Amino acid sequence: PVTSSPSSSPSGKPTTLNPTSQPSRNPSASPTSRTPTSQPTTWSAPALEATFNGEIMTAPMCSEISSSCMAPVSLLQGTAANNEPNQLGVRASNTIDSCQDGTNGSYNTDESIEWLRIVSVDPEDQPWDLPLKVGGRAKVITGLHAYLAGNTDPSNDYADFYYSSDVDPPNWTSLGTKRLAVGEVDPDGFGSFESVSFNIAEGIQSIHAIRVDFRYQGSPSDTACTGGSWADTDDLAFYVAPSAPAITPPTSIPTKNPTNLPTNNPTNVQSNNPTNLPSSPPTAKPVTSSPTTSPTPLPSSKPTDAPSVSPSSGPTTSDPSTSPTSSPSSKPTDAPSVSPSAGPTTGSPTTSPTPSPSSKPTVAPSVSP
Secondary structure (H helix, E strand, O other): OOOOOOOOOOOOOOOOOOOOOOOOOOOOOOOOOOOOOOOOOOOOOOEEEOEOOOOOOOOOEEEEEOOEEEEOHHHHOOOOOOOOOOOOOOOOOOOOOOOOOOOOOOOOOOOEEEEEEEEEEOOOOOEOOOOOEOOOEEEEEEEEEOOOEOOOEOOOEEEEEEEEOOEOOEOOEEEEEEEOOOOOOOOOOEEEEEOOOEEOOOOOOOEEEEEEEEEEOOOOOOOOOOOOOOOEEEEEEEEOEOOOOOOOOOOOOOOOOOOOOOOOOOOOOOOOOOOOOOOOOOOOOOOOOOOOOOOOOOOOOOOOOOOOOOOOOOOOOOOOOOOOOOOOOOOOOOOOOOOOOOOOOOOOOOOOOOOOOOOOOOOOOOOOO
16 A cells, blocks of 8 residues: 555565566556557558659559559550550650560460569568558559460460669669469469568668569579460569667566666655665664663663562671671660569678769668668
8 A cells, every 4th residue: 555654765576576566547448559560550552553754753653552453454454566655756665664575466466564563561471451561561462364385385485573762763673573373373374373471671662563574485584584485574663761769569468577776656756775675674672682681771761650679577787796887876865775683683782882972872772671
């Protein structure tokens, strides 16, 4: 319980060695999050659809920060060799650099990239609504049309995935290659595929880009652009948010140890030299085993109410003194000290008269004749 008069010298450490049996006055009902994340939990971002503006970027682009950015079929369908949009008056590809599509290919027969998307992902690599940001994670998802050998087998086709943390110029980093397999596309040759997840790097610019280079046979290019006869290469530019301060993961249960500092109540200021432990309990008996054998050097200022000891039953000395007192009392006693004798003090009269007779005769002889 809290005292009405707090200590003037509070301890600097907990007064108990064990945690209290009472919970915090304002405990949380549950952990603040199921799994700690590197992303802030209070800021979500929309999923956006890219647009094309050849005066700004020669590839589709999302012009705001988003959790997902997608270039739809209407911007990427086909290749520059057939009916791909955004030609800008010449045979151009949807790329942010000089990479161009192959010169051959028929739509719905040969290779083409149909749509392209980048998504922000959680620690389990699942899409979520947190923004694409520096230090976050993302992955590329794309819709492809494959060339089907024998009308069933797309395994001659390969999709190379790339990411760049800048767009002018791009610095392409490979995210790996996906070789298509039987069963991964529908009977018409369409299917969706994705890259591995990756960390969004900090670049000089806030606009980043992804690329898919979809080719027939061959090998990945060191420049991220194979340029084969049936190749289709498409890019997507997007904004990324700056990194946020790291978030301390919450604890799943309250701590078991007491705090290192005392609470503000009941004491307001801690002492300069606190004790580590409380004092031991007082003794139940006197600190000395027996009373002292000598009197106190300083008597009390007041008399005691009762005599210190019982009076003696006899004289304080065993024998009377043999000598008279050197100073007799100044006054005679009112009565003789003893009774007079019944007879003469001597056994017989003296044979000689007294040398100093009395001045007056006695009334009667002292003894019978």
